[in-house]
Amino acid sequence: MKRSKYVQLSMAASVAMAISGCGPTEKTYAVQKKYNFQSVQQCADEKLPVDVCSDAYMTALTEHRRMAPVYDNQADCDADFVADWCQQDSAGKFIPRLGGFELTADGQVTQSQVDAARAQLPASEASSSGGSGFSTSSLLTGLLIGNMLSNNRNSYYSEPVYRYRDDRGSYGSSTLSQRIAKGSTFYRSNQAKYGSGYSTTTTRPAKKPISVASSTSRGGFGSKASARSGWGGGSSS
Template sequence: MKRSQTVRLLMMSAAPVLLTACESQEDAVLYKDVTECVASARLTEDQCKAAFDHAKSEHERVAPRYTSGSDCETDFGSGKCQQVNQGAGIQWIPVMAAYALGYYAGRPNYYQSQPLYYSRTSYGNSGGYINSGGQPVAQSTGATKVSRSAIAAPTRAVTVSRSGFGSSSSARGGWGGGGGS
């Protein structure tokens, strides 16, 4: 490959990382389940349940989809994927491991919840929570600061044609932005 092509490819691949680094940070809280949310005393039980239910319904709609269970388990671990059949044939999706609540400045009672998945490779060799687009959100549950795009409402599911993380992955829709091996 020509040197100019290599430089151009490196610049293009670095752009999302650089843009995310410049992006404003937002407050968010990650919970594994409704019980953890209620125990934090930030929201009422009804609010925690409503946020969980919303994230769960989004999970069915936007979870990354794999054509094989082994590809899904490569990214998320053994027993961490489930089979679904939603009109496009049999596919595999990771189980929802947690949900994130993002709070919006100037609107203290408004939050957006979204499903999160625990990826074994999202932070290098140590795992962490990612959103449905494969973007790392946090390594553990609790209060955190995240980029606005990491907690933005997901728009659609992404079909992963190979393992979702790593430099050799191939996907439609922007999946595969996490750490690699």
């Protein structure tokens, strides 16, 4: 009798757990946004967590030191970038100045997160972003990305950005991998002359999960000295 009652209770608990696990799954959306910043402060002004901005800047600076094209003379460096933009290093070689950093963030958001972000929009923007579902509103996407990074979820990566002049003589800012994808070879550089050259696989850093602490704070690493750091140059082309 006791055993029968125990079996019945166990079965009832199993059924209850099964029912609770069969509820409707909330719809999710993939979001991605690329930002092109000239300073940590500019990044923070876009409502992104300041420690993510600082980490992205430091990553781009490290990548710049690792993979920036190196030239024997300034003329060759200027030809690939912008006149008088290159600097001489301690070894007497010439490298382009860092022109900023590109931060790419992506991940998944739920319908409730979309609704919460839409509630923060100005009335004019909210009405144009649609009712249910997810629209491609730039402001809405920015809010979602900012909230996503603040909650230490999903991933991002950053790359150094450089100034250059295109075939039409216009100025622009771009990562090395973007220029390589459009056909640039940097054949004047020492890497191309004496090494294996450049490729989109060697210049694109791997994505990394959010791991920085206190993301919602504006007083973290980089809020003072790094936040003021910036470089000459214009916006992304």
